[in-house]
Amino acid sequence: MTTLATIKAKVHAGERLSEADALALYASNDLLTIGELAAWANERKNGANVYFNVNRHINPTNVCVNRCAFCAFSRTAEADDAYTLALDQMVGRAVEAVGQGATEVHLVGGLHPDLPFAFYLELLQDIRKNAPSLHIKAFTAVEIDYFARISSQTVEQVLAQLIEAGLGSMPGGGAEILVEEVRQKICPEKISGQRWLEVHRLAHGAGLKTNATMLYGHVETAADRVRHMTLLRELQDRTGGFQVFIPLAWQPENSPLKLDTKGTSGLDDLKTLAIARLFLDNFQHIKAYWIMLGEKIAQVALAFGVDDLDGTVVEEKIGHDAGAATPQSLTLERLIRLIRVAGKTPVERDTLYNPLRSF
Numbered sequence: 505m506t507t508l509a510t511i512k513a514k515v516h517a518g519e520r521l522s523e524a525d526a527l528a529l530y531a532s533n534d535l536l537t538i539g540e541l542a543a544w545a546n547e548r549k550n551g552a553n554v555y556f557n558v559n560r561h562i563n564p565t566n567v568c569v570n571r572c573a574f575c576a577f578s579r580t581a582e583a584d585d586a587y588t589l590a591l592d593q594m595v596g597r598a599v600e601a602v603g604q605g606a607t608e609v610h611l612v613g614g615l616h617p618d619l620p621f622a623f624y625l626e627l628l629q630d631i632r633k634n635a636p637s638l639h640i641k642a643f644t645a646v647e648i649d650y651f652a653r654i655s656s657q658t659v660e661q662v663l664a665q666l667i668e669a670g671l672g673s674m675p676g677g678g679a680e681i682l683v684e685e686v687r688q689k690i691c692p693e694k695i696s697g698q699r700w701l702e703v704h705r706l707a708h709g710a711g712l713k714t715n716a717t718m719l720y721g722h723v724e725t726a727a728d729r730v731r732h733m734t735l736l737r738e739l740q741d742r743t744g745g746f747q748v749f750i751p752l753a754w755q756p757e758n759s760p761l762k763l764d765t766k767g768t769s770g771l772d773d774l775k776t777l778a779i780a781r782l783f784l785d786n787f788q789h790i791k792a793y794w795i796m797l798g799e800k801i802a803q804v805a806l807a808f809g810v811d812d813l814d815g816t817v818v819e820e821k822i823g824h825d826a827g828a829a830t831p832q833s834l835t836l837e838r839l840i841r842l843i844r845v846a847g848k849t850p851v852e853r854d855t856l857y858n859p860l861r862s863f
Contacts, residue, residue, distance in 0.1 A: 506524050506525055506528040507528070508529075510525075511525050515544070516544075523731070527726055535775055535778075538779065538782075538808075541782060542777070542808050543807055546809040546811055549811070552849045553811060553848070553859075554806055554812065554846070554851065555813070555857065556816075556839050556843070556850065557814075557852060558605045558607055559606055559814075559815040559816060560597065560604070561610045563613045565588040565589065565616045566586060566613070567579055567588060568614030568615045568616070569616075570615055570694055572690060572694060577614070578614050581617065588616060591630055599634050602635045607639060607855065608641055608854070609641070609642075611642035611643065613647070615650045621651045621657075621662070629669045631670060632670035639854060640670050641672060641675055641855050642674070645679075645699070645704055646677070648674070648707070660706055663706060663712070673713045673715075674704070675714070676716040676748075678700055679732070681732050682698075682701065686728050690722060701739055705742070712745070713747050713856060715747055715750060716750070718780075719752045720768065720772075721754035722754045733783050736784065737783070737785075746787060747789060748789035748790065748812055748857075749789070753793075754768065770804075773805070778809045781810070789812045790809055791810065791813070792805035792810040792813055803842045813839060816835065840863050
């Protein structure tokens with residue numbers, strides 16, 4: 505029989521948790537014990553360090569050929585509030601970010617029906633030329649697959665050209681829930697969960713580190729969440745290419761997906777982060793994305809197995825279009841204070857988790 509006591513024994517013995525163990529944790533109301541276990545597991549991996557980076561988000565366009573049911577960001581090209589940034593606008597923001605101390609630019613956007621693959625190659629080349637110190641983390645697996653389709657190339661060929669143009673790593677967006685039954689409900693036009701995993705496998709094979717996400721709090725069940733994490737853990741066993749797992753709390757306010765829910769609760773957020781830390785034993789880092797969780801829950805999450813608070817961000821659109829009530833950026837000083845007050849050591853990192861300085 506799976507109990508918290510048997511799970512605790514496994515965790516302290518360094519044994520891998522099963523899906524049944526993870527489901528038992530989701531079914532438990534003993535949040536503090538789950539958090540205590542996750543905190544212990546995290547300290548074993550990362551000590552008291554909490555990582556963040558100084559980064560800048562740029563979303564090139566909100567025009568997208570897909571109409572995912574949960575997404576409040578995408579627009580048709582004819583929509584009044586549709587936009588597509590010019591190359592010089594995006595390069596200007598990247599240069600501005602360097603002046604603000606950023607070490608990373610994070611690029612993700614919609615699947616624009618009229619922009620050719622060459623546009624994105626030129627974007628990377630121009631950023632690398634004008635802001636050579638910036639690490640370029642760009643394009644979800646969904647975008648990479650789209651580039652392959654519109655250019656009649658393989659994913660391997662697309663990745664090779666992007667890397668040559670300046671791509672340094674990939675974000676983890678587009679994963680949503682990898683279970684196909686759920687994807688058919690919330691994003692039937694998007695690539696399959698297996699295709700998402702395949703693109704990341706190929707990226708890892710090309711030498712890129714990538715992130716992994718999970719969008720939760722909509723139509724999925726606890727079993728769907730656990731299966732999602734199992735698929736990530738299995739790929740990580742094979743490639744070792746994932747850097748961090750980022751649970752993303754669904755924002756219901758402006759979403760086209762109308763459910764009888766007000767989104768996730770603080771309890772669910774903390775439990776999900778803690779379970780991720782315990783279950784994903786082959787992931788070094790678990791991130792609390794403050795944009796969607798809010799500063800206070802993200803800070804409390806540092807006692808529930810989390811060791812990363814993302815970064816300064818600046819001008820995030822996707823979560824805010826969905827209804828996130830958080831600010832669009834945090835100052836370096838604010839991030840450091842959030843971490844220190846939680847009794848942790850703030851560590852500025854680069855995109856690949858190399859420590860730059862501690863505070």
